Structure formats: structure tokens, C-alpha cells
Amino acid sequence: MLEHKTISLAEQVFDRLENEILTGKYQRGEILTEMKMVSDLGVSRTPIREALRRLEQEHIIEMTPKGILILGVTEQDLEDIFAIRIRIEGFSSYNCAKRITDEELAELRETLELQEFYVTKQDPDRIKTMDSKFHQLIYRFCGSSVIYDTLMPLHKKVQKYRKASVENNTRAQQSAREHRAIYEAIAAHDAELAEKYTVEHIINASNHILKKEVH
Amino acid sequence: MLEHKTISLAEQVFDRLENEILTGKYQRGEILTEMKMVSDLGVSRTPIREALRRLEQEHIIEMTPKGILILGVTEQDLEDIFAIRIRIEGFSSYNCAKRITDEELAELRETLELQEFYVTKQDPDRIKTMDSKFHQLIYRFCGSSVIYDTLMPLHKKVQKYRKASVENNTRAQQSAREHRAIYEAIAAHDAELAEKYTVEHIINASNHILKKEVH
DNA sequence: TAAGGGGGTATTGTATACAATTATACACCA
DNA sequence: TGGTGTATAATTGTATACAATACCCCCTTA
Numbered sequence: 001m002l003e004h005k006t007i008s009l010a011e012q013v014f015d016r017l018e019n020e021i022l023t024g025k026y027q028r029g030e031i032l033t034e035m036k037m038v039s040d041l042g043v044s045r046t047p048i049r050e051a052l053r054r055l056e057q058e059h060i061i062e063m064t065p066k067g068i069l070i071l072g073v074t075e076q077d078l079e080d081i082f083a084i085r086i087r088i089e090g091f092s093s094y095n096c097a098k099r100i101t102d103e104e105l106a107e108l109r110e111t112l113e114l115q116e117f118y119v120t121k122q123d124p125d126r127i128k129t130m131d132s133k134f135h136q137l138i139y140r141f142c143g144s145s146v147i148y149d150t151l152m153p154l155h156k157k158v159q160k161y162r163k164a165s166v167e168n169n170t171r172a173q174q175s176a177r178e179h180r181a182i183y184e185a186i187a188a189h190d191a192e193l194a195e196k197y198t199v200e201h202i203i204n205a206s207n208h209i210l211k212k213e214v215h
Numbered sequence: 216m217l218e219h220k221t222i223s224l225a226e227q228v229f230d231r232l233e234n235e236i237l238t239g240k241y242q243r244g245e246i247l248t249e250m251k252m253v254s255d256l257g258v259s260r261t262p263i264r265e266a267l268r269r270l271e272q273e274h275i276i277e278m279t280p281k282g283i284l285i286l287g288v289t290e291q292d293l294e295d296i297f298a299i300r301i302r303i304e305g306f307s308s309y310n311c312a313k314r315i316t317d318e319e320l321a322e323l324r325e326t327l328e329l330q331e332f333y334v335t336k337q338d339p340d341r342i343k344t345m346d347s348k349f350h351q352l353i354y355r356f357c358g359s360s361v362i363y364d365t366l367m368p369l370h371k372k373v374q375k376y377r378k379a380s381v382e383n384n385t386r387a388q389q390s391a392r393e394h395r396a397i398y399e400a401i402a403a404h405d406a407e408l409a410e411k412y413t414v415e416h417i418i419n420a421s422n423h424i425l426k427k428e429v430h
Numbered sequence: 431t432a433a434g435g436g437g438g439t440a441t442t443g444t445a446t447a448c449a450a451t452t453a454t455a456c457a458c459c460a
Numbered sequence: 461t462g463g464t465g466t467a468t469a470a471t472t473g474t475a476t477a478c479a480a481t482a483c484c485c486c487c488t489t490a
Binding site: 051083145153 | 225261264265266268269272273274291292295296298299302303306359360361362364365368369372
């Protein structure tokens, strides 16, 4: 029997607030109050505070006596995030290639094909969603919750900056091709190749998003 | 003026529970209840739950309808942790060497000298404390909250397994020497060397803790 | 005898009431 | 006029009361 785990309000509030902050709904330095969230979300302070504690742990907000200080993700954070991802995201794909199941592979493939489809349709929002999901699936399928917990927060924090990237059609096409190469390596269970292609992909994404591209 | 930030009960409970779990006070699979914690800690459920949400985010517990399920850190987790630390901890030291201030350097040095002192005294508990603090200071002084947030949880999760390591006097001496080399490189602001020595140190620690040492 | 349903209990999940702390504005004094 | 102390208001921090849910045991019945 499938256990249909009910999602608590605390969890829902966390997801929503995290998403709003990481997509740039609030400015860094802005201060909210818990009571404002109570009226905005229609939920009592208890689950809101449980969510806020987690957001504080991720260092994207700070709970101060004046209210909830929005920190978000700075450009400097972004540089550090990519410096780290370049060093470990390949390891994630390496492990994934070694232990992925056929069923998981099918889900990864479907995500990739949707991404390719939306690239031809030039639908940036959906491209972004599938691009992001592709990476997240690899984190999940690599078989290590430690890798997942390490990479997931870094990946999520790039959200706001990723959108501009996929709106560039040339980059969107290139990104899809790179994902295809990573997928093929994983499907062939060629760990070394999957790692190599992933590192190259993160380097390219980093260069594009950080606007360090050589002309 | 120094702002003397008062530490909330939620924060204190988090620190205490995290420490108890990561030092192995509870067995993996064991189930506690919030009410038990209320009577143990003399604090109401509210701050306890805020702490539990954070521990759940770190994947060292799980909040289930039956109670608080202890997950802790498995041997497999440990392997993944070191695989990741080998790849990024050098980067942390690299940055640290580049931007550390004289004041921070003094604190790092004092910690190292205490470690060396306790090694001669053969005091495993204090060796462990100073060994751990040395790494944590580098995370702090590297100037990136992203690096800090990434490495700190990984480092903390090794706690339980580190103790056995420092009780081996030969390894304790070697570890102190390695820290000394890292410190000297950082003090000389030689980023490349600091990175090199740090990677070697993590590899050695990994080999020793994971008992993969070549005989 | 085995399978399925129902009630009771223990637990977490949520809302609300109360306490404590902090910042701010303002008055007062040097 | 500047600084300092105090009172007040707004916010977070904590405790408690209430709701919902899942599980377990036992009873019933085919």
C-alpha cells in the first residue's frame, strides 16, 4: 500500500515562502512580520514559525526583534554556489550512472524530452521547470541523501537567476544538448563520462549566468 | 557596542538535541516523543518543535505520527560526506588564506596551539574539541556563508566517528601536524598551498576514519 | 479460523493566549 | 542644543489548549 503522507501546513508554508523568496518576490533588506504572514496565508503563527526557522537555517531570512529580515541570494552567493557545484555535481552524476534503475531512467528521459519539446516551443517557464527537474532527479537517483541535501539547497538558490538564462534561446538549446549528453552517459551507465559531461555543463551554466562568457 | 544576542530556547534545544543525536546518545530507529522531551528539557512543545523541524531538515530525525524517529548518521553517509569534503574543503581553505585578517589568524593559531598542547597531554575530548574548532574557524573565516552552510553540516555529522580517531595517539599527532601545515600556509596567505594541504588532510582523515588505511 | 471493521488511545498538528524583549519616540535635564 | 533616560507600542518568544490523525487491539462475522 502506498502511504499517502499528508502534507502539514508547516511544510506547505515553508515551500511557498521559500519559493517566493528565491524567485525574488521580496527585496533583500525588506522586513516582514509574522502577523502579516498570518493574514496573507490564512494560517496561524505556529506552522509559520516552524517554516521560518527552516528558512533561517538556510540563511535566506533572519528572524530579528523587528521582524523577518529578507536576505535572499546575493551575486556573491551565486559565485560561491557555482564554485561548489562545479566541484561536486559531477560526483552526483557519477553515482547516479552507477546505480540508476530502468524505471528511474525512464522518468529522467521523459523530463529531458519535455525540456527538448519546450525548447522548440520557446516556452521559457516550462523549460526552466524541466531543466531544474532534470538536475533534481539526478540528485535523487544518485542514491545518497547526503549528496541530495548538499546539492539541493545550492540548486534551489540559483532559481531567480536561471530564468534569464533560459530566455536566451541559444543557451536554452545548448543546455538541452548538454542534458542529452549527460542522459546518454547515465543511460549507458558510463559513470566517468556522466561526470565529465556534468562538470562541463555546470561550468557552461556558471559562465552564462555569471556573465563571464568569453566573447 | 557589542550586541549581546540572547539565545532563544528554540536555539538551545536545537543545539542540545543535535549534539545528543550526532554523538550517538540515541540509536538509529529509536522513537522519542515530544512530551518526553518536554519533561526531559523542561521546555514547552513550541520551541522543541521549532528545533525538531530543523533537525528534520538535516535528515537526522524524522517526525512521524508515531513520534520522533532517530536517523542519525550511517556509515554510508560518512563515505559520502568525505567524498564531498575532499572535493570542496580545500576551496574553503583557499578562500580563507586569501582574506583572513590578523585578528582571525590569531584565533586560529590559538586553537591550533591548544590542540597541540592537548595532544601532548593525551586528552582525547579536548583534542577533539580543538580539532573540530580549527575546521569550523576556517569555514567562518573563508568569507562565504554558502561555503559555511555547505561544509558545517557535513563536518558536524562526523562527530561521533571522530572521537575514536583522536584516541589513536599516532593519528592525533599526525592530525595536529597537518593542521599546523594548513595554518602556516593560511598565515602566509598562500592559497594554493593551503588548499593542497587541506585536501591531503581530509584524505588522510577519511582513510583513517573509514578504516581504509593501506597497511 | 481468518479477514475486515470499529472504537479507543497515543501521538503529532494547529490555534490562541500570554510573557518578554527590543526599538522608538518623547520628554526632561545639563 | 545635545544627550540621556523612560515609557510605550510593536514585535518576537513561549506556553497551553484544542483538533485531527494514524495506529493498534479487539470484536464481529463469514
